[in-house]
Amino acid sequence: MRKHPLLLLLGLGVAELSTARLSAAQSQTSLPGGAMSSIAPPARFADPARREKLRTAIPRIDSLMRRFAEQQRVPGWAYGIVIDGRLEHVVAGGLRNVEQRAATDTATVFRIASMSKSFAAVAILQLRDAGKLSLDDPAERYVPELGSLRYASGDAPKITIRHLLTHSAGFPEDNPWGDQQLDASEEAFSAMMRSGIPFSTTPGTAYEYSNYGFAILGRVVRNVAGMPYAQYLRERILLPLGMRHTYLESADVPAERLAYGYRLEDGSWKLEPPLPDGAFGVMGGMLTTPADLSRWVAFMLDAWPSRDGADAGPLSRSSRREMQQIQRYSGLSTFVNAGSIASNAGGYGYGLRVSENCDIRVNVSHTGGLPGYGSIMRWLPEEGVGIIALGSLTYTPWTPIVEQAITMLRETGGLVRRELQPAPVLETRRAQVTRLVQQWSTPLADSLAAMNLFRDESAERRQALIATRVREAGGECRNEGPFVVENALRGRWRMRCARGDLLVGITLAPTEPATVQLLNVQAIRPESELRPAATCRRQN
Template identity: 30%
Template sequence: MTYRKDQIAAFESYVQKIMDAYEAPGLAVALAEHGKVTYQQNFGTRDQAAGTAVDGQTIFGLASVTKSFTALAIMQLAEQGLLSLNDPVTRYLPEFKLAQGQPADAITIHHLITHTAGFPPLPALDYCIRANTTPDEDESAERETSEYPSVNTMPELLDYIATGDYQMLGQAGEFFSYSNDCYGLLGEIIERVSGQPYTEYVQQHILQPLGMQRSMFTMQELQQFDNVTELYYRNGQDELIHSPNWQVAPPFTACGWLKSCADDLIKYAQMYANGGEYAGQRLLSEQGVKQMQQVTLEFNQGRKYGYGLIVKQDYAGVTLVEHGGSLKGVSSNMGFAPEKGIAAIVLCNLTGVPVAKIWLALINLALGLPIEQHYVDYSPCGWTADMRESVMGEYSSGEGAEFQIEQDEAGELTVKAPVGTFKLQPIGPNRAIWRYKLAENEMRFLFDETGKAWAIHAGGRVIRRVPGRPSPATDKRSAK
């Protein structure tokens, strides 16, 4: 498949526009159709100071793209009859308990893999990263004065889940709320069922069959490779910071700690586009790949979550299946369009770059659509004064996300987010968006029986209103 020169020029101009807006140092993309790489390009540098260019072998972090590997491993074990997605978690993790005596028996592997177990955003991953990662200079003082529980091993994670100060969002299957803790637990289930360490299982049953020779999990493995990107992020003053310190979080390996390169990751994406097979190696049955795409509850932008994959149905007549990731020095996206045999990947070495837009632009390139076409077109609408009043307040999560929704002097809603204060534009009876640079950030409001918002759904998470600012009049909740 060849693409018109003007299409490629439009795509590369769009990539450069995004990189310029976010000051992204380096980025790699690859696109394949029907088992053949049809376009691959690299932009910028893996090391700004040295001026070293990115290439297809440059190793980047994948962050939460790792979740799709974990889901694939679970599906492989299910196809071997070693577990069932409907099995309760306690069958494999008998010590799995919830805090404050909340019932855990109804939570199944299906609930973990679809982020529908009912967990609110928890701080356990942040505690673990802080304890195991060498701090950067601007983090050192904060680390020295902070106190937090030890969540550095799987037994400690299970203990935190059993004793932490949190309330579940609802019954298992009732709410979608993105949970790194769920995928940490899935990694432990894989270990106990397979009899192998999680990292060894993925190496033997996924990476090696696909020939992904520059993909690995641990820092010890990473140090054996050259052509590894440096890491970049923006601090609280919006300054671009270089970090030599990869984040480490041992019990959360299965949720976000795989590292890879464009040449490797496009093979993995093609395996899905080919129905579970690549280069003569079958990793999962066609039916198993289809099962991974069966959707549950809404993620955002009209997309729903399957098994370690996010699905947008009927985009220009095709299904889009993907997963993204974000950690310090990592913005990533991988996915495919099964009906067309299209696979695409994007890797970047700066946190917070909207690489899902670049990934979608690759899909648009393959489909012959306008390069900048979006998942969904937002149409502004008006809210009544009562509706505006019902959502105003402060919302906060255990992961540290904080949003303050207020009304300005002109009667317009604003949202104070971690990166600034922005206009909040209603786009439906329970939805609004705010824009930062080139990204649209969607908020969905969850209302109680009095019509007051008790939580927002943002970034895939259910984030509760802070009590008393104001709080819902009742705890009987229903999502509108």
């Protein structure tokens, strides 16, 4: 039998080629967890000194917080840093009771206002996960008082639970009004809903912050669970998390632990009488300590990365991750910061704000402001770090200070993302493609190629192009440097050659076993650095 010239070159006959192809096919059918597994290990932190680096910023952040509290004349305050699920550092200062000159400490209880909304979201998702409701159910199914609402247009959809969770029910923004509704009775709340709610936008078309909407979610929980919201919150969420010093009613807080709220008026602190808990407490009535709030932040951070293993709850990791992703986009802002143009884009998840900028890909946060109080919680899921801050001054403006604190953490070099890990099959394909670049082999090419690869560009053309790239780079190419993994099934790497470098990138197809659907080989400058894909680029 006459052999094809290429087969002669490779030293393979037809029988040998068939055997090679069969062997390649058999090698791709390994057991789960083997070299052809498409299941990637969890993302991980690569720097063993990361925590120690982050801790070096703490003295500077302490000074920053104390200076801020003095300049803003915050009566009592506390802040904490959470790293990898642990309250790494906590400091308190000032007075929890100005009249008694009682000092604030780390066990002091502050009102956290709108940060309460994420607790309501967890309650709703618990009921959803239990099959007791759907986020796309009309809210009036569980709150009959909404059945008589007059919508702004005849084509408006019914308000759903999802609309309420994402501030897209169409209700007007109501922060000044909502702050004064905390003590509304359930009866008054029912009458309020029956009397009608005006719409500023059509449901489902825009983001508009609504405390009213979260009060309605509290009624949903009450009616579906068959118990008062405060009882549900304590039994199903707080106690399972060990948050034993978190309350909805200020009168329940031991007097020696309560931070009294103040406003600054004519240069003096004026006491803000605490509002009792009522139907609107769902949206902003909670009170807690730095330690308990840190448990909440740690609970949210624990949802990342996705992984195998125990998932005890009280809400699944997948539902917590769902909360921390944008469900309703709210806009892009661009501003000048230290001579550079910076942008921030984001929206609302479920009870949480989510954003990204040029420095941090995922920011999750919420602020809280009521007469007498101002607070913030912010965490970075991919970096495993969070910050909380609590103050007893009306609308304590923590946001820019927490931004500065995060900058200080970044400057240590320890505020880095977890590194994504490749699926074993991606590592296998990388090794195979490396061999293919070094010396083309038709059996090898056939074994790793998805059905589209050589239809999009023929094997002959690809072989010739890669040979040209290798020849121009001087040959003798070898892998050097990191394997930059963009996800479990896509990555790129450098090959250092005698006179130049090549950048090789592959994306695997959605098949089992996963084969190469996209292959790029291009020349790059030797001094160029391979990095994970940037979120955005600063411009001067």
